[in-house]
Amino acid sequence: MKILKRLLKIVFALIGVFFLTIIITLWVDSFGTSYLRIDMTDQTSNNSYLISNVNIVPMHQDTVLVNKMVHIKEGVIITIADTIEVKGIEIIDAKNKYLTPGLIDMHVHVWDRYELGLYLSNGVTAVRNLWGMPMHLRIKEDVINDLIISPAFFTTGPKLTGPEFIGDDNFNLNNPTEAKEKVISYKSQGYDLIKTYYGLDKEIFDAVIEQAKISEMDIVAHPSQKVPFSYHLNSRIKSIEHAEEIVQQPLHFVLDTLKLRPIVDSISRSKHTSYCPTITVFNNIYQMMVNDSILDSESLEYMNPLIKKVDSKKQFERWFTAKQENPGTVDRIKKQHDFHITIVKKLHEAGATIVCGTDAGIGVTLPGFSIHKEMAFYKEAGLSNYEVLKTATVNASKTHSIMNQLGTIEEGKIANLLLVNTNPLVDLSTLENPTCVFVKGRKLNRETLDSYNEKAKNRKNLIASALMYFENLIIER
Structure with missing residues (x-):
């Protein structure tokens, strides 16, 4: 009995040390981003x-x-x-x-608060986070309560997928009742939007759409292969993600502009649904295939260390192996990227609403910096500078009613603004290095913005990030 009591004491002591270590780790990480806290005296x-x-x-x-x-x-x-x-x-x-409106990145994955500073330093004053976790609700609350300097922060709940699309980053829906319960739950928790993903069949998808309407939540759709592509043009779905999904689903990887035309026409006729191409994230597959040292590049020092160690490495190894097994894969990926440019061109010509998103935060797609690369691709697709800038400002702000106070410089709008040296309607590159960024009217000069970059570079918060991710697994499972 004495031995048992001693063992229990040791176990409880170890548990105590474990939780104390977690608390200290998260406190240290929180202290690391204290530069984003709003001091009302400065x-x-x-x-x-x-x-x-x-x-x-x-x-x-x-x-x-x-x-x-x-x-x-x-x-x-x-x-x-x-x-x-x-x-x-x-x-x-x-x-x-x-003076221009601040940029809006409509497709990001935020992994820590350091990234908030990276977005601001690149002129991004609003983000739509499309993979919600409890930590994102805490960020949202701090932003709303003016406790931190941050882009305006909007987030979906966890990704909703079909029952067979297994993965720790998805919530698998097994029936319509569960689908409705999850939408209700995400609304009550404070998530802004619903994200649908692969594997949702018509019955479950209908339940998500029905409850989203009742709960007054917009849907952001990563298309499901279980329903026709046109199904995602439902009025409750406010944007469809990824140009590559057009290639993979309705076109079945056939890069044919004639077959593309009816798809583009159907999207353009849907005045309530925007398209978010995220060309950059797919192009980065090509970049990984032509640059064997990309994981060691200076730019990757801005990635969250957990993502860099796990996702960036995994994606690089996947495509490096594919290249080794079939050298023609490099050319295939490049041709598909070029076709994505064509998709944007055709969408624009047909009058579809395009919103700018990067899929930043996964693979080697950098938070903040990537939006300028994305806009450059839209320019390559034939959009004028004004039309390109619309995708990251006014178009984005009109996608959801909760974003309507952003995106333009008009009386009554929130003062999320950029001050840049030259006219962006002549030279878009001026947006890459704003002299000042205004967030809810608070002025951040270039020196402050540069300091945000330096503080995020090579940050040492791998364990803290893993704990945040682990928290999500426990809560959602």
């Missing part, structure tokens, strides 16, 4: 001022409003005019630079 807390001598790219029309003033009060755009007089308020001289 200058970044000032969200009321005038901006003078500024050229405005409003994005609800293709124009530049020259030499204007903007009054921002408590993070909201109050007045835009030639002359504004407000007593006792700070005046920021823009020195004839250009």
Whole structure:
């Protein structure tokens, strides 16, 4: 009996040490991103001022409003005019630079709070996170309560898949009743949107759509192969993800523009559903195949260490092996990427609404930096600079009603803005290095933004990230 009691004491002591270690690890990780906390005594807390001598790219029309003033009060755009007089308020001289809406990345996977700074440093002032976990609800709450500097944060719940699509990153739905219960649960937990994924048959999908309508939740669809592609044009589905899914599902990997045409026409006729191509993430397969040292590149130092160690490595090994087994795979991937450019071109010509998303946070697709690569692909597809910028501003903001206060520079809109050196309607690259980023009116200068990059580089939070992921597995299972 004494031996048993001693063993129990040892077990309880080890359990205590284990949980204490978890608490300390998460506390240290939280301290590591303390630079994002809002200190109401410092200058970044000032969200009321005038901006003078500024050229405005409003994005609800293709124009530049020259030499204007903007009054921002408590993070909201109050007045835009030639002359504004407000007593006792700070005046920021823009020195004839250009003011644009902040960029919106409509398809990201956020793994830690360091990435929030990476998005801001690249001019991304709103993100739509498409793989929800409990940690994302905590980020969302802190953003809403103005506790941290962050892009506006919108998130789906965990991915909903069919019963046979097994994976620790999916929630498998087995019947319509379970589907409805999950939508209700995600709404009550605080998730903004529903994400549907592979393997949903018509019966289960119908249940998700029905309950999403009742619960007033929009759906973001990674197309399911169990229903026709046109099924995803339901009015409750506000965007369809990935150009590659058009190739893989309705086209069955046949790169044929004639067969593409009716698919594009059906999407363009659906005025309530946008398309999010995420060309960058597929192009990065090609980049991995032509660069054997990509995992050791400096750019990968910005990836979350858990993702880099697991997902980045896994994807690289998969495509390296495919290349070794069949060298023609490299050319096949490149041709499919080129066809994705054609898809964007045809969607645009048909009048479909395109929204900019990168799938950042998986493989070797970098948070923040990747949006500029994505927009460059849209430019390659034939969109004008204004049309490209629309995909990451006004188009994105119109996708969901909860995002309507973003995306343009108009009176009454939230002051999520970029100040850049030159006119982006002439040179999109100016967006890569904004002089200032405004988040809910709070001004972040270039020095601060550069510091966000440095703090995220080679961060040592692998264990903390694993614990966050483990938390999701426990809760969702």
